[in-house]
Amino acid sequence: MTVGLVLLGANTVLVSALLAIYGLVSKDSGLVGIAVSAGIIGGVFLVYGLSRDEPRLGSVLSYLSILANASTAVLEDLDLLDGRVCVISKQPMVVVYTKTECPASANPGLGFTSGSPYFSIPVDLFRDTSTLEEVTAESIESALRGILVEELGLLRSIRVEAGGGSLYTVFTSGLSDALSEYSKYPVDPFTLLVAVATARLTGRDVLVVERSRVPDGVRLVLRVGSSA
């Protein structure tokens, strides 16, 4: 939210309402027309002020870029660039990159599991998100749409299909250009967001089985369950 823009919009709407009332009282349609024009401008300011603002989005993207570059360098040194990505829902929630099975729990940072190194990043996202009562493709789709499309506005649409067992395929479209750029890199913030959100919603571990770019978006195959 941009407070300045919201205030400007609210004041413009208020002034236009007063002008419209005056126009109606004095039976001047032209004045009412001008008031409606000002009202539209005020309404647009108000809506844009309440949306996420460009500078903040720019800062987030800059932060993501630094995080992705730093993490990629670490993964390169650990030879984990083509490793598995999983989210361990046990508190504290972590995203783990490993070449072996995902550990049952992991400390943030570097560690070893089954004699192989892993790299884990603690995540504190979607902490207030409540767990779904029933885990189905429809319920996951609806909840992910609420978070990623309606709340964060990161993409235009999302679809989840059950793929048998505990596999779920997530199709996205209209992904913002800045995020879709990362889908070709090992550390893809959007993939992590979807995996973390799914782990929060289901309360279970999530393994990213497959990740591929499709026109206008990303296709993810997730395994949801304690044996992820």
Place this chain on the structure above:
Amino acid sequence: MTMLLSVSMYLLGEDRVDAYTSVNILVYFVSYAVNRPSVEKSQAVRYLNVFLLLLFALIVAWRVYEVLVK
């Protein structure tokens, strides 16, 4: 820009409220298409665009209807 247009229309003696509204909606969509704001995927902005487009369509439909029934 929009206020300049509105004042010009007022000085020209335009008294139809829908004319002011439709011109302003057009100006908004032209500005939107040219600038492509970063918040374009926001749900609220999408609702605003749909609302303004519907309003514009209604105004045009009403004017066309008026011409046809005359």
